[in-house]
Amino acid sequence: MDVDSFARLALLALVIALLPLSWVWLRQRGRDARARLAALTAITLFLTFDLIVFGSFTRLSDSGLGCPDWPGCYGEASPLGARADIHAAQAALPDGPVTWSKAWIEMIHRYLAMTVGVLILVMAAASWKERARLPHSPWWATATLAWVLVQGAFGAFTVTLKLYPAIVTLHLLGGLALLALLAVQHTAYRNAPLPAAPPLRRLALGAGGLLVVQIALGGWVSTNYAVLACSGFPLCNGQAWPAMHWSEGFTLLRELGRAGHGGYLSFEALVAIHMAHRLFAVVVAVALGLLAWRLWRAPALRRFGAGLALLLLAQLASGLSNVVLGWPLAAALGHSAGAAALVLLLTLLLARTAPARQPAVAARPSAATAAA
Incomplete structure (x- = not known):
């Protein structure tokens, strides 16, 4: 330095x-x-x-x-x-x-x-x-x-x-x-603070964990320039299940554009990286959609539910735009900003619905102490 x-x-x-x-x-x-x-x-x-x-x-x-x-x-x-x-x-x-x-x-x-x-x-x-x-x-x-x-x-x-x-x-x-x-x-x-039932908080925690995994997959797609490895939607290059090289695509310790064995990263590896993000998006969308519905049903948390639903729809739209429109900068930037906004919203939700700490209860005195 x-x-x-x-x-x-x-x-x-x-x-x-x-x-x-x-x-x-x-x-x-x-x-x-x-x-x-x-x-x-x-x-x-x-x-x-x-x-x-x-x-x-x-x-x-x-x-x-x-x-x-x-x-x-x-x-x-x-x-x-x-x-x-x-x-x-x-x-x-x-x-x-x-x-x-x-x-x-x-x-x-x-x-x-x-x-x-x-x-x-x-x-x-x-x-x-x-x-x-x-x-x-x-x-x-x-x-x-x-x-x-x-x-x-x-x-x-x-x-x-x-x-x-x-x-x-x-x-x-x-x-x-x-x-x-x-x-x-x-x-x-x-x-x-806002009230939230424990099952709703558990759902929010689970959805947040899935979101982090999906963002990591999206980062892996972006850093390996695999966004355009699949053209078209819902098919990938005209196929429902194209040829993919999973182990090569998800070898973590390698240089940009290089495979783990030292050669160049194959196109099948890029397709595997892209498809992993695309397939896991279905799981995350279902989890976040369910959470948004449950939040909407809770009057005190209805604004969180509406915000989550809008962000989820925007993410799906920007993600599809990246594939269909050939990775335009505005859509790609909006997709990244949307992921950060989802993390922020879920963090605020979990922080504001965290159960308040109760003061420690003094231990009940023993019979001898009480008599004294």
């Missing part, structure tokens, strides 16, 4: 983070620590969602290697200082991974990521300072800070390992985990 460029990027992220921090301070003047931290968590949550969506745009626009080093761009804090290197790379490969626009897309993604990191650092420090007046332990904010550092490492490995598919997929899942951590903390600050 280039320490000098990292220091300059960190200073730039601090300057950018002063904007949302100043907004929170001005809007929450005179309010208690809980209200200020709730506002800070809300804006950090919003920016994290934007970061996930922009990260998808970075991947979908093939800008992941727009700056082939980390954390800077050819050792500089912005593409402006790396003009000569970017021009030379683009002149050698005009359609290659390094172009002027791709470099800016990649660096804007890094600026946003480091800004979110600064906000989470401030949130953790403030949580420890005000821990006596907060509804939950400051270890939640500390865990979020630790996780954002892990995400930064995954971001670095994404570049240095040249878009290694397993690392890119884990980076996506890590971003969604960060989103969930912030959502839980924001819910605790709001302190607006």
Whole structure:
């Protein structure tokens, strides 16, 4: 890692983070620590969602290697200082991974990521300072800070390992985990619990687990560029069950485009990756549809049910558009944003319907103690 460029990027992220921090301070003047931290968590949550969506745009626009080093761009804090290197790379490969626009897309993604990191650092420090007046332990904010550092490492490995598919997929899942951590903390600050029967919560937990698996499969499709391995719907390349190479497609420890044995990834492997995501989507759609119906029947949770149904329909539409329309950028980006929105909605649902902790019941005194 280039320490000098990292220091300059960190200073730039601090300057950018002063904007949302100043907004929170001005809007929450005179309010208690809980209200200020709730506002800070809300804006950090919003920016994290934007970061996930922009990260998808970075991947979908093939800008992941727009700056082939980390954390800077050819050792500089912005593409402006790396003009000569970017021009030379683009002149050698005009359609290659390094172009002027791709470099800016990649660096804007890094600026946003480091800004979110600064906000989470401030949130953790403030949580420890005000821990006596907060509804939950400051270890939640500390865990979020630790996780954002892990995400930064995954971001670095994404570049240095040249878009290694397993690392890119884990980076996506890590971003969604960060989103969930912030959502839980924001819910605790709001302190607006909702009633939910235990069977409904179990259904939500099961549907959420299936959704995570489906998102991992979708990330595997995207990072291996297998979206167009199947043309047409519901058939795949005119067949209900096309030729597929499952073991090759789901060999995790391999480079982009390479098979586990060292050769190139076969087309049958790409079809297997695509079909796994398509088939499991049926299972997830049924689970989420059932959950949306059950939520709609509960008056206190009807808004969650309506939101879940709308997001599910949007996901199905954007997923079909990717296949039928040949993977347009808008549909692909909407599909990624929809997955993040589903994770956010289910996390908020589970956090707001979590059973309240009951105070510990004192032990009944023994007969000897009572007599005394």
